[in-house]
């Protein structure tokens with residue numbers, strides 16, 4: 001089957017060009033959307049992600065502020081930085097790059113960010129709003145997956161969606177968003193017994209595990225939609241997903257590649273949420 005690869009880059013491009021127009025319109029009204037990113041320490045992967053987020057902001061005309069703190073920054077100092085950003089009217093979105101050094105409580109940090117500027121959608125208030133179907137900032141990765149499905153014409157209603165992974169930032173909200181669109185949702189995790197028997201029933205399979213190429217064709221139902229959230233390195237140090245793309249591609253109806261699948265969508269939805277936050281200030 002041709003064109004079965006869901007191209008996250010192309011979908012991202014389309015959404016970003018719409019956002020660029022919205023940013024220009026906001027600037028005309030005197031509001032330049034601004035995202036602040038706090039990076040603690042010098043983890044190379046985190047640095048790469050942060051750079052990419054900043055570049056993407058600038059490309060669509062948004063303001064991007066980077067605050068770099070050393071890895072031994074006391075928790076109190078980080079919390080104080082967040083308070084300053086909460087009070088800064090030029091900043092519409094605040095993102096603290098995870099993971100944080102082990103002496104800092106991630107939950108305390110997330111809860112310190114004003115829910116009105118929590119463009120990652122990780123604050124418990126925003127998670128509660130998502131669960132109860134209220135307007136909020138949706139967590140960027142699962143939000144990006146939902147946009148990919150929408151742009152590909154895949155309606156989750158009545159489908160059996162199986163999510164592998166139950167993290168707070170990907171797996172759990174992924175299931176909630178699919179449920180919201182009337183899918184029947186099953187979660188799998190490291191303690192799931194006989195996982196293949198469940199994944200083999202999936203019309204939509206989302207892999208968010210963090211294990212290179214773990215999902216092979218024997219996990220997949222013929223004609224399934226396979227969404228690969230994983231970002232890993234294979235045995236040769238090459239970027240790869242949780243899904244063994246070459247093994248699965250013939251059996252799946254649709255599949256997302258790594259790189260060029262969910263990754264670009266995550267950043268796009270971060271931009272989307274920041275623009276949304278800036279628009280809200282106009283209405284206040």
Ligand code: NDP
Nearest residue numbers: 141165166167170189190208209210229230231262263266
């Ligand atoms: P976590 O490590 O927080 O969660 C992994 C989940 O996978 C856990 O729920 C864990 O189960 C489950 N798991 C681990 N091993 C197995 C197994 N053998 N069988 C079944 N389930 C298993 O990871 P994240 O959710 O943060 O990220 C997942 C992947 O997605 C990573 O590769 C990450 O790099 C990538 N990612 C990609 C993003 C993007 O933009 N594309 C954004 C964020 C993450 P348990 O809960 O029982 O431990």
